[in-house]
Amino acid sequence: MRHILLLLLVLAFGGVLRAQSPDEAWLEGTLVSKTDKTPLVNAFVVLRTADGADTPFSALTDEKGYFLLKATTGTYRLAGTFVQQTIILRPSLELPAGRLQLGTLPVELTRELEAVVVEGKTPLVRYEGSTLIFGEAAFAKARGGSVLDGLKLIPGLQIEGANKLKLYGISTLAVYIDGRPQRMSQDEVIALLQGMSVSEIAQVELIREPGVEYSGVTTPILNIKRKTRADEGVKGFTSLVGTYHQLFSEQLSTRVNLNYGRSRSYVSYTLGNKRYRETTTLSSGVVDDLRVDPRVSHQVGLGTDLTLGKGHSLGAQFLGNYADERLRFSQGMSNRIKWSNLYATLFHTFRASRWSLQTTAEGSRGSSDLRRDQGAMDVATKDDNRFARIALDFAHRLSSIFTLYAGAEVSRVAVDSRVTNRADELTLREWNIEGYTKLGFRLPKVSGFVGLRIAGEDRKGSLGGGLGDFFRSGSELLTSASLRYAPARDHELSLTHSSSYTRPSYRDLLGYTSVASAAFLRKGNSALRTAYRRGLSLNYTYMRAAQLELSYTDTEDPIVEAMPPMLGGGLVLRRYNLDYSRTLRALLVLPLPLVSQKKFSWLALTILAAQRQWDAGRIETNDYSAALNTQFVQHRHSFSFPSDWTVDLGVTYYSGVLYELYRIQRQWWIDASVSKRMGNLRATLSARDPFNTNIARGSYNPVVNGLAFERNWHSPRLELTISYSWGKKSVKAQDTRARYDDLKRLTTGASEGMNTPAQ
Structure with missing residues (x-):
């Protein structure tokens, strides 16, 4: 075992040497809301070519709205994405060698895409290999309900019996919240999800082929990420579920x-x-x-x-x-x-x-x-x-x-x-x-x-x-x-x-x-x-x-x-x-x-x-x-x-x-x-x-x-769910911490593609 531990330490903390490029350029700035000057946390910032094509030069803002982006010199467009909204920050930007400071960039957030989210017209999803990432708008039809109500909207995801989350009716799902496994029985996981409001969801990752960073997990993973920005004050969510399955449950x-x-x-x-x-x-x-x-x-x-x-x-x-x-x-x-x-x-x-x-x-x-x-x-x-x-x-x-x-x-x-x-x-x-x-x-x-x-x-x-x-x-x-x-x-x-x-x-x-x-x-x-x-x-x-x-x-x-x-x-x-x-x-x-x-x-x-x-x-x-x-x-x-x-x-x-x-x-x-x-x-x-x-x-x-x-499960199974959200609703958005539990954020963009064309 000593040899195994030594090899693990080498894998975990091995260094990498790299050479510096003479045309290396750095771009930094801070994104804030134009209306109330609050920082835009976890906004996705990207450089695009003059004709609008994406480049690999991107970054995420931190809890202060600050970003630092490394690129090569040239002429670009500077764009950003925040809460499914795409913003043009600079239509033309000349990026020289060295460091370019843009200072504070006020961003006007429109209501156009929020209307899509409210109406539920175009649920959002994007792919990263075999991983599907569902944005907040994918759960619009479950507004006012629980996280479990929102998860039922994911294509191919269903509850088998009373407590098994399954994908395409084939694979049982492991549930993670903010990148951490929920180490409890299936009944307790379902109870936890029924007690959380769907309004807490920022996005959900459906990881169909878990990688080496997931401790050898065999089954697909459902990783629920909560919002990193929240209204200040006290808010609550109450859910009452009554089920008839030959016998009554509450x-x-x-x-x-x-x-x-x-x-x-x-x-x-x-x-x-x-x-x-x-x-x-x-x-x-x-x-x-x-x-x-x-x-x-x-x-x-x-x-x-x-x-x-x-x-x-x-x-x-x-x-x-x-x-x-x-x-x-x-x-x-x-x-x-x-x-x-x-x-x-x-x-x-x-x-x-x-x-x-x-x-x-x-x-x-x-x-x-x-x-x-x-x-x-x-x-x-x-x-x-x-x-x-x-x-x-x-x-x-x-x-x-x-x-x-x-x-x-x-x-x-x-x-x-x-x-x-x-x-x-x-x-x-x-x-x-x-x-x-x-x-x-x-x-x-x-x-x-x-x-x-x-x-x-x-x-x-x-x-x-x-x-x-x-x-x-x-x-x-x-x-x-x-x-x-x-x-x-x-x-x-x-x-x-x-x-x-x-x-x-x-x-x-x-x-x-x-x-x-x-x-x-x-x-x-x-x-x-x-x-x-x-x-x-x-x-x-x-x-x-x-x-x-x-x-x-x-x-x-x-x-x-x-x-x-x-x-x-x-x-x-x-x-x-x-x-x-x-x-x-x-x-x-x-x-x-x-x-x-x-x-x-x-x-x-x-x-x-x-x-x-x-x-x-x-x-x-x-x-x-x-x-x-x-x-x-x-x-x-x-x-x-x-x-x-x-x-x-x-x-x-x-x-x-x-x-x-x-x-x-x-x-x-x-x-x-x-x-x-x-x-x-x-x-x-x-x-x-x-x-x-x-x-x-x-x-x-x-x-x-x-x-x-x-085996007879004595169907039908009838269920009535009543959910109520209460507490402070109209308050100024506060600057809360940025959540970095999932380290893939260093290379994952925040922009999402629509999974159905808008009409």
Whole structure:
């Protein structure tokens, strides 16, 4: 491990020598609003040629509106972009060698584009390779609602069941806020997003192929960036959600934002009372009827962001979660789970004119108490888990073309589990030491990056009960690269290579048996290995809206759920590694603006996907292999009417799907929602699968003669959401801190392209 750490330090902090050019020129100035003289924070400043073509010479303003831009000598146009508005700062500018100071530049901000944002005529999006970046106007139809309401407007993004955010119905999404992962369960992430106002969103990044800087994350990432400028005073948002899904559920969320001087703070609270039912019927005659009745949860959040000086900021966040859940089964058995978790993070950012450094420290402490009523014998399991991580991320602009990124992190996981019928503990101890480096470049028509990450792990644990110990120590080299080319206006090609890993969770590793339902037992597998995924994708986009993608992924040692034979009969669920899982996929996204008027808009969206999947491996003593062709179709219509009415209608269809070791027959269902905004109040009524057609029928392949199953989620699912925004509304915009959590801002422009042509 010492050699790995030494190599990581070299990657993270290696220097780069460069030569100075004799025709080097520097341009500096400060952008302020012409009306109230407040600084324009994070405005994008760019030099263009005399005929209006873009150049690679660009910069972002800091929290004082100041920018410093490096270029070559010549004659240019100086332009800027702020809040989706393009401004010509200087129609003609002669840039000599040396440093040219422009002083303070008053900017008159018009209302023209804001009218587009209000009416929701042209949602904004731009592409960076396989990453989609949605601007504030993309969520205009969700005004007055929650962040979750806004995310539902992203093409191809949907909520599966009640708590899973999925992309194109294929990939589960990891949620980040301001570049930081939300380390909580899916239920708690959904509750957090329902309690945040969509008005807090500045932009959302949909990172479909996470790079080496994302700690080996396998799934696509949804990175929500909050606004860096805010109205001074107290503002609040309250959301009430009522759901009928054979049983009734309720959730109440309140969030209060306090912005004063150089600080931005918030406090939030969510109370949930959730109930639902699902039934699984097996060909063996077993009927497993599961009711969650009730699941009472509490979530408390505190956060603050402070501007300490120019390019110098400090922030902290605390989240506490508690839940008491009762699971009832048809055979008279039940589980009761009480769990709590406290998460805290502290982050500091320092940004100079050409480089930035971010330090992040985070930790969590959680516990759970599971009591299982098995009739003649009650079994209790108590878990205690601890997590800590510290990370450094560094970015340095080497020139107008090249930017270097580097980082290193160390994390520690500790788990202790106790079962009542065992005299000792089950334990897991894990160290992870990782580092990355990435070099990005940007030219007028060509841009991209190359990067690598080294991931080292040291894991050991005890199975208890005299079953022995397990351990794993090793490292893996992960690479990524992307090349983007814009041959003409409205056209872009990108080629992306990515690699990532998935480590087994401690609940899959530890060797105790717990009741997951009345029909299935769940057993650990300490021999699980880390899964590694490598992918290659070719993407073409037209008008930053329609896209065609061809991709290939190869996963080594994928982790799947299997049903091994059990002495004495019964069904057991246990995780195993296959040898590989390979997919070849074609994806087509077609948005079509049928009507785009001031009072009425109509957008149709069609998503088509076709996939070929190959899996092979060994489950216990049985060889396994499977191949399947899969098709996915989703068609949606979105309407925006006068008086702030919006309507969405959609239908989703899957052909037969191979999910891990389960072969599922075709499925289809309908989604619909209608919303009305009345000043500060917004109401939404939505329905999923009103005809109860989304029933999963299929078979478990490795079993001789197959084990058929049918899972019924007892649709329809009806939901009423009422949101209310309150507090100070008409105040002078203050100079708040600039947020630099995402170090890619050093090379990412703030301008966005329209994904539908204005009419």
